[in-house]
Amino acid sequence: MKYNFYRPYKVKFYITIGGKVGQRKDGYHYGVDYAGIKDKTIYSITNGKVIRTGYQAKGAGNFVVINSFDYPNIEIKFFHLSKIYVSVTQHIDPNTAIGVEGSTGRSSGSHLHLEIWDKYKIVNPEKNVNWIKRPYISKIKDENNFIKYSAMATLGFLGYLLFIKKK
Numbered sequence: 001m002k003y004n005f006y007r008p009y010k011v012k013f014y015i016t017i018g019g020k021v022g023q024r025k026d027g028y029h030y031g032v033d034y035a036g037i038k039d040k041t042i043y044s045i046t047n048g049k050v051i052r053t054g055y056q057a058k059g060a061g062n063f064v065v066i067n068s069f070d071y072p073n074i075e076i077k078f079f080h081l082s083k084i085y086v087s088v089t090q091h092i093d094p095n096t097a098i099g100v101e102g103s104t105g106r107s108s109g110s111h112l113h114l115e116i117w118d119k120y121k122i123v124n125p126e127k128n129v130n131w132i133k134r135p136y137i138s139k140i141k142d143e144n145n146f147i148k149y150s151a152m153a154t155l156g157f158l159g160y161l162l163f164i165k166k167k
Ligand SMILES: [Zn+2]
Pocket: 019, 029, 031, 032, 033, 112, 113, 114
């Protein structure tokens, strides 16, 4: 069975870094690790409710756990956040920013550790999830490109002026 969830980032560019579901030297890794490239805001991946938030120095760091309304047995865990924007019992939807990716707890660099549980069974985000693309992803990308190209055009024009002046 495949679960339908929204991507945890709104930007197009986020990557899966090293951590996948499976055995590692230091124990079993129950989630997948992601890193946002430009915007590190983390959004809810489903309609649901916040059931736990907290801080765990030696593990999860700042964490948020949500329960899905679409799949009542599903619990989703977001670890290592630098900021938490939601509180327990709050209802959320895929447009709710739940926090910001970070490196709190046992973490070696900024990333989001995402774990999905169906009761006591782990759900592999890379195999058992159909990730829904967000409609505004390309818009954000275009805005970034617009700023980038405007800056490049301005620099190019200034360079041209300097070039003319030297001549
Ligand atoms: Zn991890």
